[in-house]
Amino acid sequence: MKIFVCIKQVPDTEAKIKIKSDGSGIDPAGIKWVMNPYDEIAVEEAIKLRDLNPGSQINVITAGPKERAVEALRTALAMGADEGIVVHGPDNLDAYSTAKALAEAIKKEGDAQVIFTGKLSIDTNQASVSQMIAEFLGISHATVVSKLQFAGDTVTVERDIEGGAKEKIQLKTPCLIAANKGLNMPRYASLPGIMKAKKKVIKEYEVAALGITDADRKVSYSQYSLPADKPPVKLLQGDASAQVSELIHLLRDEAKAL
Amino acid sequence: MATTLVFVEHQDGQIKRSSQELLQIATKNNQKTLAVVFGSQAKALAPACAQNGAQEVHVVADAKLDNYNSELFLAALSAVLEKIKPQFVLASSSSTGRDLFPRLGARLGTGVVSDAIELNFDGANLKAKKPVYAGKAFAIAEFKNSSMQIVLMRANQIPLSSVTAGAGQVVEHALPAIDLKTIVQEVVKGASKKMDLTEANIVISGGRGLKEAGNFKLLNELADVLGATVGASRAVVDAGWVGHDMQVGQTGKTVAPTLYIAVGVSGAIQHLAGMSGSKVIVAINNDANAPIFQKATYGIVGDLFEILPKLTEEFRKVLGK
Numbered sequence: 001m002k003i004f005v006c007i008k009q010v011p012d013t014e015a016k017i018k019i020k021s022d023g024s025g026i027d028p029a030g031i032k033w034v035m036n037p038y039d040e041i042a043v044e045e046a047i048k049l050r051d052l053n054p055g056s057q058i059n060v061i062t063a064g065p066k067e068r069a070v071e072a073l074r075t076a077l078a079m080g081a082d083e084g085i086v087v088h089g090p091d092n093l094d095a096y097s098t099a100k101a102l103a104e105a106i107k108k109e110g111d112a113q114v115i116f117t118g119k120l121s122i123d124t125n126q127a128s129v130s131q132m133i134a135e136f137l138g139i140s141h142a143t144v145v146s147k148l149q150f151a152g153d154t155v156t157v158e159r160d161i162e163g164g165a166k167e168k169i170q171l172k173t174p175c176l177i178a179a180n181k182g183l184n185m186p187r188y189a190s191l192p193g194i195m196k197a198k199k200k201v202i203k204e205y206e207v208a209a210l211g212i213t214d215a216d217r218k219v220s221y222s223q224y225s226l227p228a229d230k231p232p233v234k235l236l237q238g239d240a241s242a243q244v245s246e247l248i249h250l251l252r253d254e255a256k257a258l
Numbered sequence: 259m260a261t262t263l264v265f266v267e268h269q270d271g272q273i274k275r276s277s278q279e280l281l282q283i284a285t286k287n288n289q290k291t292l293a294v295v296f297g298s299q300a301k302a303l304a305p306a307c308a309q310n311g312a313q314e315v316h317v318v319a320d321a322k323l324d325n326y327n328s329e330l331f332l333a334a335l336s337a338v339l340e341k342i343k344p345q346f347v348l349a350s351s352s353s354t355g356r357d358l359f360p361r362l363g364a365r366l367g368t369g370v371v372s373d374a375i376e377l378n379f380d381g382a383n384l385k386a387k388k389p390v391y392a393g394k395a396f397a398i399a400e401f402k403n404s405s406m407q408i409v410l411m412r413a414n415q416i417p418l419s420s421v422t423a424g425a426g427q428v429v430e431h432a433l434p435a436i437d438l439k440t441i442v443q444e445v446v447k448g449a450s451k452k453m454d455l456t457e458a459n460i461v462i463s464g465g466r467g468l469k470e471a472g473n474f475k476l477l478n479e480l481a482d483v484l485g486a487t488v489g490a491s492r493a494v495v496d497a498g499w500v501g502h503d504m505q506v507g508q509t510g511k512t513v514a515p516t517l518y519i520a521v522g523v524s525g526a527i528q529h530l531a532g533m534s535g536s537k538v539i540v541a542i543n544n545d546a547n548a549p550i551f552q553k554a555t556y557g558i559v560g561d562l563f564e565i566l567p568k569l570t571e572e573f574r575k576v577l578g579k
């Protein structure tokens with residue numbers, strides 16, 4: 001079975017975000033890049049699926065500037081994926097062109113039975129690339145998946161929806177599954193894993209060579225800004241009873257939040 | 259005047275607050291507001307759509323659309339859009355909206371912006387402000403090369419008011435026959451009947467300061483009095499005290515309620531990312547140096563085990579419950 005995992009490199013969750021002076025994006029200086037946390041869950045799920053289907057192959061694929069994006073691939077290879085694919089391109093592709101580039105590369109590789117992705121990338125907060133890849137490839141998809149079971153070509157998944165409810169869905173392979181937290185606990189790369197990863201193959205494609213043009217850019221982002229400064233906190237004084245009545249008074253009469 | 263189609267979601271025979279917001283936003287911005295509603299209840303909801311400004315209510319009144327199925331919803335929506343070709347499409351950033359619209363965008367060759375918090379109708383262009391880097395920054399999204407502009411908006415962005423009612427003329431559409439590959443077997447209800455964190459007007463979150471899972475009952479009691487939904491930090495989700503659907507933060511849910519009360523939560527950067535858009539933030543923590551106080555509107559430095567019961571008691575009196 002051929003399994004693909006789409007992974008994205010994003011700023012570390014600890015990163016302090018600064019904006020470029022012209023507001024065209026964030027200032028990359030000093031940012032530590034990591035694999036999108038949901039994509040770690042996707043990689044782990046692919047490894048579990050390979051364990052159940054010996055002889056399967058896991059290809060991890062990323063679109064982005066190859067100079068740094070390959071680092072995310074190395075991490076996934078160190079976790080246990082078999083082969084890496086980098087689709088080299090600018091760092092500000094929108095969801096549509098990203099999905100189209102990834103779908104084209106996956107088509108060229110051929111034979112994808114299952115594609116794993118994360119439910120959302122924590123930098124752009126789009127939650128779009130997964131469904132778009134599935135559409136471009138003409139395969140079924142399920143997003144926000146926290147439970148999954150394979151039986152032959154049938155996949156049964158649970159998808160988390162509002163209020164802690166779940167939709168139980170049955171799909172047929174080939175399909176795309178976007179992982180949510182709760183699906184598994186991703187492993188850390190082991191030292192031998194890291195050593196082995198250095199020898200694993202990383203293939204390269206170019207966004208433009210895959211036929212992605214300017215017409216595929218559907219959304220542009222500009223005028224980046226930081227949240228407005230909050231006024232300092234009002235600390236409530238006195239004993240517990242005094243603090244509590246003061247809080248209720250402020251919420252009601254000052255903030256009008258009740 | 260541009261035509262804006264709002265995808266209206268509903269539950270228990272009522273249109274969701276988030277959908278009402280969208281209809282009102284379109285109407286207040288002088289759009290020709292159209293609604294599209296799915297499911298066997300669709301027609302009965304037309305008056306509610308009209309009241310929020312809808313000129314036309316496009317319904318696909320088929321019971322197959324009572325539960326969400328990506329393939330059926332996609333087929334139904336594509337058929338409606340094909341006929342009315344609106345310039346703008348608005349939907350909420352709900353679990354249905356987020357699953358459905360990106361795929362629709364790919365099918366139609368148009369862009370989709372999700373998680374918007376502000377809209378700017380500028381003639382033929384719809385601009386959307388959205389949080390990026392989990393709320394650590396904002397950006398303005400604009401469309402290019404798109405025949406239709408699709409924006410998914412977060413809930414609770416505007417207060418509801420009354421708008422000029424629309425004619426609410428019902429237009430029926432049939433669900434196209436398709437070869438289904440995906441089957442929704444059942445929808446398993448969540449344990450609580452409360453509003454989802456992402457839609458709630460008041461959220462009370464607990465962290466490791468609560469010491470053990472059982473103490474979440476202190477939060478539940480306060481939540482019952484306030485009609486709030488309870489959330490949690492990742493630390494207590496990872497500890498297994500509560501389910502991961504309750505996690506607030508960069509790798510959990512992003513919330514923006516009117517009131518957010520953080521109890522025994524330190525305010526790690528990843529937690530702040532998920533809740534700093536809240537309008538009023540209250541922090542209760544016994545460590546005056548906890549970073550949560552830097553984001554809070556009001557702070558109580560004290561022992562949560564002493565404060566919480568008093569708070570619940572006082573609220574009960576004040577709210578007459």
Ligand SMILES: Cc1cc2nc3c(=O)[nH]c(=O)nc-3n(C[C@H](O)[C@H](O)[C@H](O)COP(=O)(O)OP(=O)(O)OC[C@H]3O[C@@H](n4cnc5c(N)ncnc54)[C@H](O)[C@@H]3O)c2cc1C
Nearest residue numbers: 465466467491492493507508509510522524526529544562
């Ligand atoms: C990749 C990544 C993603 C993450 N994503 C998230 C996320 O989405 N959401 C999230 O929340 N975290 C996330 N985290 C974890 C985050 O870094 C923190 O570890 C976590 O938020 C801490 O949870 P906490 O505030 O409950 O616990 P702690 O940091 O231990 O804080 C407990 C607080 O309770 C207070 N306290 C103790 N006793 C009392 C008492 N009796 N009365 C009052 N106060 C008391 C303490 O002073 C302390 O401030 C993420 C981390 C990483 C690395």
Ligand SMILES: Nc1ncnc2c1ncn2[C@@H]1O[C@H](COP(=O)(O)O)[C@@H](O)[C@H]1O
Nearest residue numbers: 006007063117118120121126127128129
């Ligand atoms: N540049 C990219 N390269 C590879 N995979 C990506 C990329 N962008 C998004 N994805 C995948 O799509 C998922 C959803 O991303 P998004 O739509 O950006 O929120 C991510 O969790 C990844 O699995």
